[in-house]
Every structure is written in structure tokens, then in C-alpha cells.
Amino acid sequence: MTSLRYEAPETVEDAVRLLADADGEARALAGGTDLLVQLRTDLVRPGLIVDLKRIPRLMEVSANGAEIRVGAAVSGAVLGKSEAVKAAWPGVVEALELIGSTQIQGRASLGGNLCNGSPAADSVPALIAAGAVCEVAGPGGTREVPVEDVITAPGRLALGPGEIVVSFVMPKPPARSGDAYLRFIPRTEMDIAVVGAGVALTLGEDGVCTHARLGLGAVAPTPLLVEDGAKALIGTKVDDEALAALAAAASAACNPIDDKRGTVEYRVKVAGVLARRAALIALERARSNG
Amino acid sequence: MATATKETGNGNGALKYVGTRPWRPDGVDKVTGRAKFGADISLPGMLVGRVLRSPHAHARIRSIDTSAARALPGVKAIVTRDEMPEVPSQWVPAGEVQVNYRDMSQNVMAREKALYDGHAVAAVAATSAAIARQALDLIEVDYEVLPHVIDVREAMQADAPLLHDDMFTQGVEPAPETPSNVFKKVYFSTGDLEKGFAEADVIVERTFTTKPVHQGYIEPHAVVASAGEDGQCEVWCCTQGQFTVRAYCANLLGIDIGKINVTPSEIGGGFGGKTVVYLEPVALRLSQLAGRPVKIVMSREEVFRASGPTSGGAMTIKMGATRDGRMTAAKAWLAYQAGAFPGSPIQPGCMCVFAPYDIENAEVEGYDVVVNRPKVAAYRAPGAPISEFAAEGVVDELAKKLGIDPAAFRLMNAAKEGTRALYGPKFGPVGCVETLEAARSSEHYRTPLGPNQGRGIATGFWFNIGGESCATINVNEDGTATVIEGNPDIGGSRASIQLQAAEALGIPPERVRPLVADTSSIGYTFLTGGSRVTFATGMAAIEAAGKVVQQLRERAAKIWDIPVDAVEWEDGYARPSGSNAGDFEPMSLAEIAAQAGKTGGPIAATASINAQGAGPGFGTHVCDVEVDRETGRVTILRYTAVQDAGKAVHPSYVEGQIQGGAAQGIGWALNEEYIYDEDGRLENPGFLDYRMPVASDLPMIDAVIVEVPNPNHPYGVRGVGETPIVPPMAAVANAIENATGIRMTDLPMSPPRLLAAMDNGGANGGA
Structure with a gap:
């Protein structure tokens, strides 16, 4: 019989030590909306689970003049109440809030969503668009990793043994900025993205786009930062021509698979559609953030 | 007892309780969590059972080595094919379908071969x-993996992998000399097809496919079985028919029926999928071997891999009509997947395909085909939604070609009283015309549509059945009553039986407590299915109430010392029938009940009937959609479902049935499908990727009840539970065609398929 040990440390250091010292499979537990399901269906059989929710730093949301910091285990329900984050990065908050039902929202977190390693994670393209950087703690100390660099393959992370994501740091956006995330699912709720697109952009006083980022999910083995998407918008007034170029860049960046959730052809096309639609929402938000 | 209604004084025109909307008797328990479902039963000393399932779609089982598992401490019993009796082939009727005990036995525990991914071994x-769980890991099964076949048309090919080498197609002359995956051919015809098509000015022929879809009940299959040392067996399970479970366990395990008592739990959905057994015989056999009670609860993954669904189908429909809108000929070719064992609902599929219409010349040919998928089970109006989806698409296209409004075209050809159905009998009073007229005259049907929006209409038919039912009514000493019946309540039937008994007794429904009994506590009652319970078991309750009323009149006559003929029963009271009878104050049921001990003993009666004359059900649905041309997403904007209920005993639950059928049909239309990998393994055994609609996917379904009374029921009742799943797929497909000009012929009409069809300029969705 295999046994399962559960620990709930109260400091980052203790969590890192427990995970680093574990012999056999060890899993960090945030909201558990993926891990507990995997346990119940025998997909994983870890010997150690380290619950991160008693560590204050992982459960806090803070903002100063320059940046916003969101603890990795902060739930969607809590983040959805944060006026500061909602005002700065509504697309990120909306992306996290798309995950699961009301009950799941009480648990699901940005850190868990990222570290599950799914290419289809809803919050990840929005975080990539926002330029979010992970604060990663491990046995060797703390380092910073851009969100787009964390997932290296489905279920695989650029994190070493004992490393955990502590928080996400996003810049405070300048005036005339906006972001948005859209996903396509065949239903309206309770589903996994067939395609996800996050767009963040900033306009100059003249309405010309000065900064843009495009993140895509579920269209490649990992979530993508699409540099060509940014190039399509920067220097334009985000007109139809620029949006068409953005859509083309999004479609061109896709490297999807045919699977039970969608075909290659479908994902490639809809990635362009969603990138354009998300950009239009981000544009509207940027214009009203003058 | 045909006089029951007369004696109660309640003609159909003056019903006091039938047609009202009291709280359902099981409602509070269900919303508070007090209700006991299958997995809620526990017994002292109970063991946990788990089933090992084949990972292969088709494999010969060379050997099964259980020695390591048996040696594991804590393992008390193991069942494989060696512990299950070999059962001979025997077909028995099971409501709307037939079952074969040999196949059933081999489905609950594989014998020579595993025939689908998930087959119990x-x-x-x-x-x-x-x-x-650990013991399952220790069981070594030596499989010889065989080629498999998933698709129905591929399975019909001569070179297809053969599931059963003793299957020679029935219904074909001369009988074939080589085995195939085609179990049987069904054929009906009427009139002169060639003449009919020659008379037609417009002919449409289309080929359609539908995918197998699961009933999607929320509660997984669950059972607790306990076999005593004296051979007496107790089974508690979540089922639509405790008597069916009893018979199936008895036949599969060689136990006398009288030694098995089956108690049905509350049921978290069935829709036909809980009319069969999967776990019960296995749990009972384990209990026999272990000498302790055994509980088995399926996971959702097991439910998808090993239970249900209904058939997928391949269909070609050809219909012709004259310029003035008269349908002259109709031809259908249908092939239904049965799953791993024969017994798809091809027969009802063939019978229903053109049933809404009066067509002089018609021919239907159908095939029952085995494939390496789970054996199909009944699902709401089994077989009808598949064939009628195809036919209603062709009807719509004919109407369009003729330039006639699709509702008007259907009305011009609608079946009515006296229409002879393709499969033989003439309809009595039916509500096809009435539902079409209600749909056509609805505000919905006339409301203008916006860009990218479309409207579809479709009509559906289902037989409904009657059958064997018992009901017992016990009058309690305070004048309340208990009505005991044998049908698990899957759709509000406690409420409908309570109301009918209350009506017949003349007392308020809250004074009548309905109870669903185990197999030892009530006479044989056929399972809850075929939309039969409110009709058939309702009639048994009415008849039992009539007998009770007779006793109440006799007691009053005794108290008053007048002849029983001089006592009438009205509105819950015994009264002298006239001034000649004597001058007595009316006596209530409660007053008579209080004196029962002094006037002859307890007042109770049982009725046992085989209800005939179930009234067929027709429904017409109107659906508005909006199509996102860039993603292929279909949004259901508005939905109206009209149905003939005969008489709606509890209108809220009739509306609930109509809404539920429409919701399931919309899922069938848009997203539900089984996805298999190239090895025949099911890739989406869960609600995440088997996409049934969620609440936010649907608008409020407007349910409209029309009432064309069924003359064979005292209050005019028709079954209502199945018909509403028949029209939705065609209603949605017709609406999409109206919005986009594209006729989608393959279900589901999921976003990738619809987008591909739009991008390809209008051909098929492609399978």
C-alpha cells in the first residue's frame, strides 16, 4: 500500500525544503482544481503533497506605484474582488474567472493554472499579454521567470526540484492601455479552451499603438508569446488593416494538433479571429483609459 | 375498473386535482439532500467492489490470472467469466426493445472476447x-488484440472485422451463408413507391449521420448486493425497474426470482439508460462468493466507457411531393449501431421515421449492426430521434423547394385520427395537427429575425407504451392514504400517481402519500420507461382507488343500514344517493376510515393491470439560432416546444419533461459525440469533453402543452417523457439552414464542422 503525506507549511522556505527533500513524487497544491481531480482518477500518485495556501506571500495581492503583485495561490474569487488589479489588467482577471464554476472559483489560482502545465490554461495567454513575470523560489534562492518561459512542453515546467512560483508581478500599465482575453469553447462555460487569445496594448496621445503583446493558448505545445502580433499593431491606429495583420500573425504562429477539442485547421483560423476580437476589446479599454 | 371515474363523479371535464401543481412528494428530500441515491446505501460488513475493464476495443481473452490478486490481504472475492454461469441465447421483450440473456451475461462479464474499450473482464x-484497486492491478489478462470497427457503415462491409462469428443476418432471403456484423434487416412498405415518386413534382434525397450519444444521467450506476447463506438475496440499486433487475439477476445467475428482493433507490436520472444491468449481477455474484454485502459504484469514466449510449445512425431519406404540397412518396434506408451486441432500436426507428405524416407510398429498410462500442441502451424514444432527424431535414428542404411555409407544409400532410401508420395500425385521436397549429400561431413563430439568425421547425412522434402495473392503496385510520407502486420516479411520476389517486378518491393530494416499493412489496410492475408510468401505473392507481371507493360505500351502507347501491361517492364523501335512500349526513373518507375496524376491517385494495391503449405523442418544436460565421458557434436564441400531453396531470412536470427533452436534444444536435482514437479507445469519457449543454448554453425553453385526450385513459393521459427529444436535432439543423443556407446532415453540428461547411460553401459538415 502506498501512503500519501500531506504538509501545509507556513513559509516559502519550508515549502521549498519539503519539496526539494522529498524522495518520490511530490506535488505542490494550490487550489487543487487540477491536482485533486488527477488524484481521484489515478492519473498521479504522489507520495507528498505540499499545500501552499497557508503561506501568506502566496495569498496576497498588493500594488504600488510601479507594479502589481498577485500571490500564486490567490483564488479567482479573491482576485475578482481586487479593484486595483481589475482596473490595471481586467483581461487577466477575466481570464482567471473563466476557469470552472463558482465553486471552482473559490479555489482556482493563477499559480496552479500555470504550473499544471497545460497549453490551454486560460489565464496564461492573458498573463503573457500583460508581460507578467513569475517570482520563483527554490533551494538556490529566488529568480524571475517571464510567464511565457515557464511551460516548456505539455505538463513540463522550467522549474527545478523544489522550485515554486510565489507570485506574479505585472507592471502598472501607462495611460491609454487596455487588455483582454477571449477563449473559444463549444459551450458557454465549464469547458477547456480550444483557442485562447490575450491582447494588451497601449496607445499614444495620437491614438497610435506604442506597445502591444499577444499571447495565445491551446494552439501549440505551450502557450505562445507572438512577437509578430505585437509588430502588426505597433505604429498603427489599430485599424482594420492592422487587425487583419494581427489575425494573420496569430494564425501563422499556431502549431496545433488535431485532438478531441479541435482540428488544426479550426484552431489556426479561430486563433486569428479571437486575436482580432480581443484586440478590439483591448482597444476600447485603452481608449477609455485616457 | 372501468367505472372508477363514474363512481368518483369526476368526468374528464371536472377534474379537481388532476391538472394542478402541488409540490412534488419527493421534492423536499431531493433539494435538502435527504433522499437516498444508489451510492448512499451502506450495510454492516460491506465490501468495496471494483471492475477491471478491457483497454482494447476488440481482443480475444486468452487467459485471466487472478492468483496474485487473490493472495492480496483484504481481497474477499474475485469474479471473472469462470465464476459466471454460461447463459444460453434467449430473446425476451423489454418494453420498447428486446434483450438477449446470453448477450447481457457476456456484456456484464466478457467471456471469449472483450468487445469494446471498457468491457468488464x-x-x-x-x-x-x-x-x-490494487487487486485490479494484480489481475493479469492475456489479450490477443484483434482488428476492430467503430463506424456503422464500415462494420457492414464484407471485409470488416467480425465481432460474432455466429451472427447470420436475420430478415434476409435467402439466409446468408457467411456471418457478418449485421444482426437483422427490418422492412416495411405501403402503397406503390414508384408510382408515388412518379407523381411527385419535387424529390429530395439526402444522406445523414448521427453519433451515439449518452443519456448523461448525473448519478452513476451504483449497487449494494447481499446474498445470504440461505440463498436469499437483497439488492439495492439505482434503476428504472426493480423487477427488471430482479429478473435479469435471476436469469444471469440461475437464482429463483422469489429469492431475490430488489429495492430501488432514488434515481439521479436514467432516460432509458438504467433499464439494463451492468453491476447488479456482478455484485450479487461477488457477495455470494464473499459471504458479505458488496457495493459497487461506477466512476463517470466507467459510465461513459461501459454503459448506454443510444445508437449512432447512417441514413438515406428520399421524399417526393407535388407542387401543391402533397407528400406522395417516402423512402428510408437506416443503419443503426447496436454496440457490441445486437439490439439497436432500429425497429422503432423504422416505425417512427415518417409517422408524423400521411403518406400513401412509403418504404423503410433498416439494419441492426454490431460495432466495437458499448452495447446501446434505451434513451428517450429509442431510435426515433435518429431517423426523424433525417426525415425532418428532408421535409424542410421539400417545403423550401416548394416555396411553402414549413409549418404549413407539415400541416398539409399531418397524421390525424384515422391515418394509417406505415407500420400498420390506424391512429386514434392524436395531436399532430394541434401541436403544429399551436407552433405556427405562436408569437415566437412570427417574430422577425436579425442578421445571421435562422428559425427551424420540426415535428416528432413517439408511440408511448402501457404494460403491466400494480398499485395498492391503503386507507389509514385518520383518513390519509398510501398509494404503493412499483415504478422508480424518474420524471415526477410520484406526483402524477398521487394526483390521480387523490382525484379518484376525492381527497386532497397532500393526504395521499405515494411510495415506490421493493419487488417483494408490490406486484410485478414493468420498468419506468416508454413514457408509461403516469398512463399505466396511473390507471392501476385509479382502479385501486375505485375498489377502495367501493369498500367505502359498503362501509357507509353498513353504518346507515341501507343498500350499497343507495350510497354514492362524491368529492371524498359518502352520501345517500337520493331522498329515497334515507336522510343521513354525508360521511367523509376520514370518518369512515376511523370506524373501519368495527365495519369489516382495514380498507385497502390492489389493482393489477396490463394497460392497453397508450396514446401516441406528437410534438412540434420551434428553434431560433444565431450563427457566428467566423467560429461556427451556434447560439440557441429562443426555443418553443409544443406537445400533446393528452391530459397534463401535473403541468409543471410535463413542462419539465418537455424542457429536459429539448435540452438533451440540443446537446445531441450541437456538441455531443464519442471520440475514439485509432485503437478504438474512448478519448472523452467525462463531462468535460463529452459536451452536454450547461445551463448557460440554453435559453428558457418555452413549453406549450396541448391536450388532445387519450380516450383509453380515464383522465385522457398520454405519456410525455420521450416525445420531446425527437424534434430538437432537426429543429436546430433546420434553423442553421435558415440562417446560413447550409444543410448540415451530420451530427453533431459542432463549431469545427459548421465552420468547415461554411468555408467550403455549403456542403456537408463532414464526419
Whole structure:
């Protein structure tokens, strides 16, 4: 019989030590909306689970003049109440809030969503668009990793043994900025993205786009930062021509698979559609953030 | 007892309780969590059972080595094919379908071959779930993997992998000399097809496919079985028919029926999928071997891999009509997947395909085909939604070509009283015309549509059945009553039986407590299915109430010392029938009940009937959609479902049935499908990727009840539970065609398929 040990440390250091010292499979537990399901269906059989929710730093949301910091285990329900984050990065908050039902929202977190390693994670393209950087703690100390660099393959992370994501740091956006995330699912709720697109952009006083980022999910083995998407918008007034170029860049960046959730052809096309639609929402938000 | 209604004084025109909307008797328990479902039953000393399932779609089982598992401490029993009796082939009627005990036995535990991914090959009973799971890992099954076939048309090919080498197609002359995957051919015809098509000015022929879809009940299959040392067996399970479970366990295990008592739990949905057994015989066999009670609860993954669904189908429909809108000929070719064992609902599919219409010349040919998928089970109006989806698409296209409004075209050809159905009998009073007229005259049907929006209409038919039912009414000493019946309540039937008994007794429904009994506590009652319970068991309750009323009149006559003929029963009171009878104050049921001991003993009666004359059900649905041309997403904007209920005993639950059928049909239309990998393994055994609609996917379904009374029921009742799943797929497809000009012929009409069809300029969705 295999046994399962559960620990709930109260400091980052203790969590890192427990995970680093574990012999056999060890899993960090945030909201558990993926891990507990995997346990119940025998997909994983870890010997150690380290619950991160008693560590204050992982459960806090803070903002100063320059940046916003969101603890990795902060739930969607809590983040959805944060006026500061909602005002700065509504697309990120909306992306996290798309995950699961009301009950799941009480648990699901940005850190868990990222570290599950799914290419289809809803919050990840929005975080990539926002330029979010992970604060990663491990046995060797703390380092910073851009969100787009964390997932290296489905279920695989650029994190070493004992490393955990502590928080996400996003810049405070300048005036005339906006972001948005859209996903396509065949239903309206309770589903996994067939395609996800996050767009963040900033306009100059003249309405010309000065900064843009495009993140895509579920269209490649990992979530993508699409540099060509940014190039399509920067220097334009985000007109139809620029949006068409953005859509083309999004479609061109896709490297999807045919699977039970969608075909290659479908994902490639809809990635362009969603990138354009998300950009239009981000544009509207940027214009009203003058 | 045909006089029951007369004696109560309640003609159909003056019903006091039938047609009202009291709280359902089981409602509070269900919303508070007090209701006991299958997995809620526990017994002292109970073991946990788990089932080992084939990972292969088609494999010969060379050997099964259970020795390591048996040696594991805590393992108390193991069942494989060697522990299950070999059962001879025997077909028995099971409501709307037929079942074969040999096939059923081999479905609950594979014998020579595993025939689908998820097929049970062994089961373990152990002292804990963890030990049971570990024991499954220790069972070694030596499989010889065989080529498999998933698709129905491929399975019909001569070179297809053969599931059963003793299957020679029935219904074909001369009988074939080589085995195939085609179990039987069904054929009906009427009139002169060639003449009919020659008379037609417009002919449309289309080929359609539908995918198998699961009933999607929320509650997984669950059972607790306990076999005593004296051979007496107790089974508690979540089922639509405790008597069916009893018979199936008895036949599969060779136990006398009288030694098995089956108690049905509350049921978290069935829709036809819980009319068969999967776990019950296995749990009972494990219990026999272990000498302790055994509980088995399926996971959702097991539910998808091993239970249900209904058939997928391949269909070609050809219909012709004259310029003035008269349908002259109709031809259908249908092939239904049965799953791993024969017995798809091809027969009802063939019978229903053109049933809404009066067509002089018609021919239907159908095939029952085995494939390496789970054996199909009944699902709401089994077979009808598949064939009628195809036919209603062709009807719509004919209407369009003729330039006639699709509702008007259907009305011009609608079946009515006296229309002879393709499969033989003439309809009595039916509500096809009435539902079409209600749909056509609805505000919905006339409301203008916006850009990218479309409207579809479709009509559906289902027989409904009657059958064997018992009901007992016990009058309690305070004048309340208990009505005991044998049908698990899957759709509000406690409420409908309570109301009918109350009506017949003349007392308020809250004074009548309905109770669903185990197999030892009520006479044989056929399962809850075929939309039969409110009709048939309702009639049994009415007849039992009539007998009770007769006793009440006799007691009053005795008290008053007048002849029983001089006592009438009205509105819950015994009264002298006239001034000649004597001058007595009316006596209430409660007053008579209080004196029962002094006037002859307890007042109780049982009725046992085989209800005939179930009234067929027709429904017409109107659906508005909006199509996102860039993503292929279909949004259901508005939905109206009209149905003939005969008489709606509890209108809220009739509306609930109509809404539920429409919701399931919309899922069938848009997203539900089984996805298999190239090895025949099911890739989406869960609600995440088997996409049934969620609440936010649907608008409020407007249910409209029309009432064309069924003359064969005292209050005019028709079954209502199945018909509403028949029209939705065609209603949605017709609406999409109206919005986009594209005729989608393959279900589901999921976003990738619809987008591809739009991008390809209008051809098929492609399978």
C-alpha cells in the first residue's frame, strides 16, 4: 500500500525544503482544481503533497506605484474582488474567472493554472499579454521567470526540484492601455479552451499603438508569446488593416494538433479571429483609459 | 375498473386535482439532500467492489490470472467469466426493445472476447477501495488484440472485422451463408413507391449521420448486493425497474426470482439508460462468493466507457411531393449501431421515421449492426430521434423547394385520427395537427429575425407504451392514504400517481402519500420507461382507488343500514344517493376510515393491470439560432416546444419533461459525440469533453402543452417523457439552414464542422 503525506507549511522556505527533500513524487497544491481531480482518477500518485495556501506571500495581492503583485495561490474569487488589479489588467482577471464554476472559483489560482502545465490554461495567454513575470523560489534562492518561459512542453515546467512560483508581478500599465482575453469553447462555460487569445496594448496621445503583446493558448505545445502580433499593431491606429495583420500573425504562429477539442485547421483560423476580437476589446479599454 | 371515474363523479371535464401543481412528494428530500441515491446505501460488513475493464476495443481473452490478486490481504472475492454461469441465447421483450440473456451475461462479464474499450473482464470485492484497486492491478489478462470497427457503415462491409462469428443476418432471403456484423434487416412498405415518386413534382434525397450519444444521467450506476447463506438475496440499486433487475439477476445467475428482493433507490436520472444491468449481477455474484454485502459504484469514466449510449445512425431519406404540397412518396434506408451486441432500436426507428405524416407510398429498410462500442441502451424514444432527424431535414428542404411555409407544409400532410401508420395500425385521436397549429400561431413563430439568425421547425412522434402495473392503496385510520407502486420516479411520476389517486378518491393530494416499493412489496410492475408510468401505473392507481371507493360505500351502507347501491361517492364523501335512500349526513373518507375496524376491517385494495391503449405523442418544436460565421458557434436564441400531453396531470412536470427533452436534444444536435482514437479507445469519457449543454448554453425553453385526450385513459393521459427529444436535432439543423443556407446532415453540428461547411460553401459538415 502506498501512503500519501500531506504538509501545509507556513513559509516559502519550508515549502521549498519539503519539496526539494522529498524522495518520490511530490506535488505542490494550490487550489487543487487540477491536482485533486488527477488524484481521484489515478492519473498521479504522489507520495507528498505540499499545500501552499497557508503561506501568506502566496495569498496576497498588493500594488504600488510601479507594479502589481498577485500571490500564486490567490483564488479567482479573491482576485475578482481586487479593484486595483481589475482596473490595471481586467483581461487577466477575466481570464482567471473563466476557469470552472463558482465553486471552482473559490479555489482556482493563477499559480496552479500555470504550473499544471497545460497549453490551454486560460489565464496564461492573458498573463503573457500583460508581460507578467513569475517570482520563483527554490533551494538556490529566488529568480524571475517571464510567464511565457515557464511551460516548456505539455505538463513540463522550467522549474527545478523544489522550485515554486510565489507570485506574479505585472507592471502598472501607462495611460491609454487596455487588455483582454477571449477563449473559444463549444459551450458557454465549464469547458477547456480550444483557442485562447490575450491582447494588451497601449496607445499614444495620437491614438497610435506604442506597445502591444499577444499571447495565445491551446494552439501549440505551450502557450505562445507572438512577437509578430505585437509588430502588426505597433505604429498603427489599430485599424482594420492592422487587425487583419494581427489575425494573420496569430494564425501563422499556431502549431496545433488535431485532438478531441479541435482540428488544426479550426484552431489556426479561430486563433486569428479571437486575436482580432480581443484586440478590439483591448482597444476600447485603452481608449477609455485616457 | 372501468367505472372508477363514474363512481368518483369526476368526468374528464371536472377534474379537481388532476391538472394542478402541488409540490412534488419527493421534492423536499431531493433539494435538502435527504433522499437516498444508489451510492448512499451502506450495510454492516460491506465490501468495496471494483471492475477491471478491457483497454482494447476488440481482443480475444486468452487467459485471466487472478492468483496474485487473490493472495492480496483484504481481497474477499474475485469474479471473472469462470465464476459466471454460461447463459444460453434467449430473446425476451423489454418494453420498447428486446434483450438477449446470453448477450447481457457476456456484456456484464466478457467471456471469449472483450468487445469494446471498457468491457468488464473481472471484478474484485475487498475490504477497502485502495485494496480493490490494487487487486485490479494484480489481475493479469492475456489479450490477443484483434482488428476492430467503430463506424456503422464500415462494420457492414464484407471485409470488416467480425465481432460474432455466429451472427447470420436475420430478415434476409435467402439466409446468408457467411456471418457478418449485421444482426437483422427490418422492412416495411405501403402503397406503390414508384408510382408515388412518379407523381411527385419535387424529390429530395439526402444522406445523414448521427453519433451515439449518452443519456448523461448525473448519478452513476451504483449497487449494494447481499446474498445470504440461505440463498436469499437483497439488492439495492439505482434503476428504472426493480423487477427488471430482479429478473435479469435471476436469469444471469440461475437464482429463483422469489429469492431475490430488489429495492430501488432514488434515481439521479436514467432516460432509458438504467433499464439494463451492468453491476447488479456482478455484485450479487461477488457477495455470494464473499459471504458479505458488496457495493459497487461506477466512476463517470466507467459510465461513459461501459454503459448506454443510444445508437449512432447512417441514413438515406428520399421524399417526393407535388407542387401543391402533397407528400406522395417516402423512402428510408437506416443503419443503426447496436454496440457490441445486437439490439439497436432500429425497429422503432423504422416505425417512427415518417409517422408524423400521411403518406400513401412509403418504404423503410433498416439494419441492426454490431460495432466495437458499448452495447446501446434505451434513451428517450429509442431510435426515433435518429431517423426523424433525417426525415425532418428532408421535409424542410421539400417545403423550401416548394416555396411553402414549413409549418404549413407539415400541416398539409399531418397524421390525424384515422391515418394509417406505415407500420400498420390506424391512429386514434392524436395531436399532430394541434401541436403544429399551436407552433405556427405562436408569437415566437412570427417574430422577425436579425442578421445571421435562422428559425427551424420540426415535428416528432413517439408511440408511448402501457404494460403491466400494480398499485395498492391503503386507507389509514385518520383518513390519509398510501398509494404503493412499483415504478422508480424518474420524471415526477410520484406526483402524477398521487394526483390521480387523490382525484379518484376525492381527497386532497397532500393526504395521499405515494411510495415506490421493493419487488417483494408490490406486484410485478414493468420498468419506468416508454413514457408509461403516469398512463399505466396511473390507471392501476385509479382502479385501486375505485375498489377502495367501493369498500367505502359498503362501509357507509353498513353504518346507515341501507343498500350499497343507495350510497354514492362524491368529492371524498359518502352520501345517500337520493331522498329515497334515507336522510343521513354525508360521511367523509376520514370518518369512515376511523370506524373501519368495527365495519369489516382495514380498507385497502390492489389493482393489477396490463394497460392497453397508450396514446401516441406528437410534438412540434420551434428553434431560433444565431450563427457566428467566423467560429461556427451556434447560439440557441429562443426555443418553443409544443406537445400533446393528452391530459397534463401535473403541468409543471410535463413542462419539465418537455424542457429536459429539448435540452438533451440540443446537446445531441450541437456538441455531443464519442471520440475514439485509432485503437478504438474512448478519448472523452467525462463531462468535460463529452459536451452536454450547461445551463448557460440554453435559453428558457418555452413549453406549450396541448391536450388532445387519450380516450383509453380515464383522465385522457398520454405519456410525455420521450416525445420531446425527437424534434430538437432537426429543429436546430433546420434553423442553421435558415440562417446560413447550409444543410448540415451530420451530427453533431459542432463549431469545427459548421465552420468547415461554411468555408467550403455549403456542403456537408463532414464526419
